[in-house]
Amino acid sequence: MMNPLDLPFNAEEMLAGLKPWIETESPTFDAxxxxxxxxxxxxxxxxxxxxxxxxxxxxxxxxxxxxTMPHARAGEGGILLLGHLDTVHPLGTIDVLPFKREGEICYGPGLMDMKGGNYVYLDALRKLFAAGIETPLPVTVLFTPDEEIGTPSTRELIEAEAKRHKYILVPEPARPDGGAVIGRYAIARFNLTARGKPSHAGWQLAEGRSAIAAMAKKVAEIEAMTTEDCTFSVGVFNSGRWVNCVSSVCDAEVLSMAKTQELLDEGIAKMMAFNSTEGDVTLEVTRGVTRPVWAPDQAGTMEMFGLAQEIAGEIGFELSGASAGGGSDGNFTGFLGLPTLDSIGVRGKDLHTLNEHIFIDSLVERARLAAALYCRLGA
Structure with missing residues (x-):
């Protein structure tokens, strides 16, 4: 049988295949x-x-x-390839961040997070099938639409599917040093609504109570609670329609990341304490979706990681592993104790920005890693 590391992967071919993926923009909120x-x-x-x-x-x-991919035992539990196809980039981003190659870098919205990794892991299957190589375990692929907003609609689907399998591969982008993720911090989201009193801003300004002003003060207080182990970030702030009106409603969304469940629980308590029904401006805080802590050093995950390190060494690179922030759907499978290897996708920089790009040499590198994982897991 051909060594999966010797399969004919070609970066130019993969870039050509990726182009329609990137040019088919897919922001989460546009179903x-x-x-x-x-x-x-x-x-x-x-x-x-x-x-x-x-x-x-x-x-x-x-x-x-x-x-359910072709296999003699197709449909049985084996390897689950788990990825999301939604991005944070609104429609039209392709006009200002077009899919383009410059030297050894390729740009495009969602290319790093995480269409590039998803494509590479499918290309590994494509090359294995073309070579007539059957993996020891059957492979199932699950692509979901809502990871970028915390996976509110598909968590149950992901967990139910993952429980059927022995190994979970999540080709989210690699960590900055090119390493994998073997644990993730907890993530909590919060929705805030401030309610004040409307008035005409030019004629009766003193009669109004600005929800915007009150929320702005809370933003400073909330973000000041950030520590190295538990962070708070206000990422959404919406209010007002007419500049000549004192705005009586202001909405905001907060993301909190914590390294342990205990720290997250403390952070949740601090956020909920901002609830206030007294005074001229009230503030309502409600919980949004939460990603649980995926504790590192779980036996099954570490065995997978050890295999991935061995394969990386054969390919010619060193693969580190660590816990990380920036939640993923790996939080759910890791929290369940299922062997999960995350952030084994492409290398790049500046995800979620108008400079999002990947390093082209990581395409073949990660495709070889993927092919070998498919062939050695369960062998």
């Missing part, structure tokens, strides 16, 4: 756009011989796609 991306992937999975299911979206979000 139709996400579903267009699911159409692209559904077709590719079918072309690979997969038995493909389209799982309708809910909560106003996009669909999911699940594919």
């Amino acid at each position: 139709a756009a996400v579903n267009r991306m699911m159409d692209v992937v559904q077709h590719e999975l079918a072309a690979l011989g997969g038995k493909v299911e389209r799982i309708p979206g809910r909560m106003g979000l996009g669909d999911s796609v699940r594919a």
Whole structure:
């Protein structure tokens, strides 16, 4: 049998295949756009011989796609390739951040997080099938539409599917040093609403009570609670429509990251303490979606990581492993105690910005890692 490390991976071929993925923009909150991306992937999975299911979206979000890949024991639990196809970039970002290559770098919205990794791991399957190589364990692919907003609509689907499998591969982008993630910090989201008293800003300014001003003060207080082990960030702030009106309602969203569950619980308590029903301006704080702590050093995960390090050494690079912030759907599978290897996708920089890009040499590097993992897990 051919060594999976010797499969004919080609970076130029992968870039050509990635181009329509990146140019099919898929911001989370645009279900139709996400579903267009699911159409692209559904077709590719079918072309690979997969038995493909389209799982309708809910909560106003996009669909999911699940594919049982060809195998003598197809449908049995084995390896789950788990990824998301939504991005943080709104429609039209492709006009200011076009898919383009400059030397050894390639740019594009969602290329690093995480369409690049998803594509590479599918390309590894494509090359294995073309070479007639059957993996020891059957592979199932699950692509979801809502990871960038905390996975509110598909967590149950992910957990139910993951429990059927022995190993979970999550090709989120690699850590800054190129390393994998073997644990993740907890993430909590909060929705805040300040309510004041409206008035005409030019005629009766003193009669009003500005929800914007009150929320702005709370933003400073909230972000001042940040420590190295538990952070607080206000990422959404919405209010006002007419400049000549004192705004009576202001909404905001807060993200908190904590290294341990105990620290997260403390952070949640601090956030909930901002609830106030007294005074001229009230503040309501409600919990949003939460990602649980995925504790590092779990036996099954560490065995997978050890194998990945061994493979990386054969390819010619060193693979580190660590816990990380920036939650992913690996939080859920790791929290369940399922062997999970996360952030084994492409290397790059500046995800979630208008400079998002990948290092092209990581495409073949990670495809070889993927092919060898498919072939050695369960062997």
